[in-house]
Amino acid sequence: MAKKDIDWSNLGFDYLKTDYRYVSNFKDGAWDEGEIVTDNNITMSECACVLQYAQTCFEGLKAYTTEDGRIVCFRPDLNAERMAMTAKRLEMPVFDEKRFVDAVVEVVKANEAWVPPFGSGATLYIRPYMFGINSVIGVKPASEYQFRIFTTPVGPYFKGGAKPIVITVSDFDRAAPHGTGNIKAGLNYAMSLHPIMEAHRNGFAENMYLDAATRTKVEETGGANFIFVTKDGTIVTPKSDSILPSITRRSLMTVAEDILGMKVEHREVYFDEVKDFAECGLCGTAAVISPVGKIVHGDQEIAFPSGMEEMGPTIKKLYDTLTGIQMGKIEGPEGWVKTIM
Ligand code: PLP
Ligand code: COI
Numbered sequence: 001m002a003k004k005d006i007d008w009s010n011l012g013f014d015y016l017k018t019d020y021r022y023v024s025n026f027k028d029g030a031w032d033e034g035e036i037v038t039d040n041n042i043t044m045s046e047c048a049c050v051l052q053y054a055q056t057c058f059e060g061l062k063a064y065t066t067e068d069g070r071i072v073c074f075r076p077d078l079n080a081e082r083m084a085m086t087a088k089r090l091e092m093p094v095f096d097e098k099r100f101v102d103a104v105v106e107v108v109k110a111n112e113a114w115v116p117p118f119g120s121g122a123t124l125y126i127r128p129y130m131f132g133i134n135s136v137i138g139v140k141p142a143s144e145y146q147f148r149i150f151t152t153p154v155g156p157y158f159k160g161g162a163k164p165i166v167i168t169v170s171d172f173d174r175a176a177p178h179g180t181g182n183i184k185a186g187l188n189y190a191m192s193l194h195p196i197m198e199a200h201r202n203g204f205a206e207n208m209y210l211d212a213a214t215r216t217k218v219e220e221t222g223g224a225n226f227i228f229v230t231k232d233g234t235i236v237t238p239k240s241d242s243i244l245p246s247i248t249r250r251s252l253m254t255v256a257e258d259i260l261g262m263k264v265e266h267r268e269v270y271f272d273e274v275k276d277f278a279e280c281g282l283c284g285t286a287a288v289i290s291p292v293g294k295i296v297h298g299d300q301e302i303a304f305p306s307g308m309e310e311m312g313p314t315i316k317k318l319y320d321t322l323t324g325i326q327m328g329k330i331e332g333p334e335g336w337v338k339t340i341m
Pocket of ligand 2: 059060061222223224284285286287
């Protein structure tokens with residue numbers, strides 16, 4: 001199939017309408033069979049639960065073209081599993097996990113012409129999401145839902161691609177203990193819009209959030225988990241019940257330990273320790289691994305020895321191995337890469 005005429009290498013992380021999307025509706029206690037449609041608009045009641053009470057959640061994964069011309073995606077079963085967990089916490093019906101993966105396959109196949117070519121630096125971002133669609137005025141969950149998946153070709157999440165970014169420690173909290181920080185609810189992102197705009201107005205690319213209870217421990221950013229490297233090469237990732245269990249972070253821990261033979265620690269990380277790390281990166285589907293060169297907290301500045309010009313050597317090794325697996329150049333653990341076509 002002929003690819004779309006797009007300058008793939010210069011894409012940012014923006015929405016571009018592709019030809020097809022997947023839709024399934026939940027009504028009278030059951031999901032319908034679902035279908036691929038062309039219309040990217042949604043019509044709903046002014047009183048839809050999603051509009052009034054933000055009953056919405058989403059996922060994010062990517063499709064890649066491999067060197068040998070296949071189209072693959074990375075661990076979609078884990079996105080399905082996480083969306084099920086999110087749905088339960090938000091009193092939404094679970095969209096069957098196998099059907100989720102089948103729908104991802106179907107919508108990517110339909111949009112084959114939009115999947116960026118191998119080596120272009122771009123990928124097809126896949127956005128599954130679900131929301132309460134019927135009218136609800138008392139505070140209660142909807143009884144009707146829509147599950148949809150759209151796709152959009154994307155480049156790097158942060159301008160400058162693999163160049164290290166400067167981030168700041170937010171004065172705002174992202175997630176409360178026992179709150180919703182560990183699920184992918186739209187509300188977690190709504191609350192981050194003001195802090196991220198403040199960060200941008202102050203010249204920073206992202207926010208580091210600290211734990212809300214003590215403000216002494218590193219949590220995550222608005223859209224990625226942290227990964228640190230100690231001076232002796234150990235990988236350290238923050239553990240907390242109020243951060244999103246990143247699929248990229250979990251995969252990187254396996255890559256580091258089982259493939260690269262590195263030491264990995266998943267534990268609470270105090271902000272006071274951060275100045276002693278050698279490298280820092282943000283990891284996630286959109287962020288891949290984006291290196292952090294500097295963290296500013298009030299008048300304290302932490303500049304990592306890896307500098308502002310390029311990724312540190314350990315993060316580069318992790319990046320090359322993970323993206324090598326995702327693009328089919330390196331054999332990963334069984335079941336990680338799903339061939340779509
Ligand atoms: N943390 C937050 C708040 C996110 O929105 C994301 C993105 O999905 C991540 C972490 C990274 O998760 P994953 O690696 O599963 O994309
Ligand atoms: C992702 O990495 O898929 C995310 O959802 C993060 C952000 C774009 C919201």
